[in-house]
Amino acid sequence: MGLTRLRAFLRRHRHIALDTSVFIDQLENHPRYAVLTDPIFEWLERPDHGAVTSTITMTELLVQPYREPGAPRVDEFYALLARYPNLDWIAPDLEVADIAARIRAQYRLRTPDSLQAATALRAQATAMVTNDPVFERVEAFQTLVLDRLL
Numbered sequence: 001m002g003l004t005r006l007r008a009f010l011r012r013h014r015h016i017a018l019d020t021s022v023f024i025d026q027l028e029n030h031p032r033y034a035v036l037t038d039p040i041f042e043w044l045e046r047p048d049h050g051a052v053t054s055t056i057t058m059t060e061l062l063v064q065p066y067r068e069p070g071a072p073r074v075d076e077f078y079a080l081l082a083r084y085p086n087l088d089w090i091a092p093d094l095e096v097a098d099i100a101a102r103i104r105a106q107y108r109l110r111t112p113d114s115l116q117a118a119t120a121l122r123a124q125a126t127a128m129v130t131n132d133p134v135f136e137r138v139e140a141f142q143t144l145v146l147d148r149l150l
Helices: 002-011 018-026 034-044 057-068 072-081 092-106 111-122 133-137
Strands: 015-018 050-054 088-090 127-130 142-145
Touching: 002 034, 002 142, 015 111, 018 034, 018 127, 034 088, 050 057, 050 111, 057 088, 057 111, 092 111, 111 127, 111 133, 111 142, 127 133, 133 142
Parallel strands: 015 050, 015 127, 050 088, 127 142
Antiparallel strands: none
């Protein structure tokens, strides 16, 4: 049931935003969520699809690897993600900061979440895939919360 709903959601969009949780679940091969994240990254590899995320995602992804002695997974994450097909990494600039401030004021999201949402809006993504329901508050794009598919 969940996989069918995920695929239908992805069919409706060509350009989506991905929140950090999607990357974590994929990289860690999470036993509960990998069944959902695998098709997302397969979808992303198609030439007519695209995704965007904020560079904040990389910050959040690298915290745990940097806590490991010698930080062996840091290079692995960079190698895998920095050049992933059809995935754009957008660094916050003044325009994104302004959009994020408006989102934070209107929807009361935390700053990192506001920056993720602002990145999606600036990139004209029509949807956000996440496991954080706070993004459902933002009316400018559709939000898919992975937990709701399970």
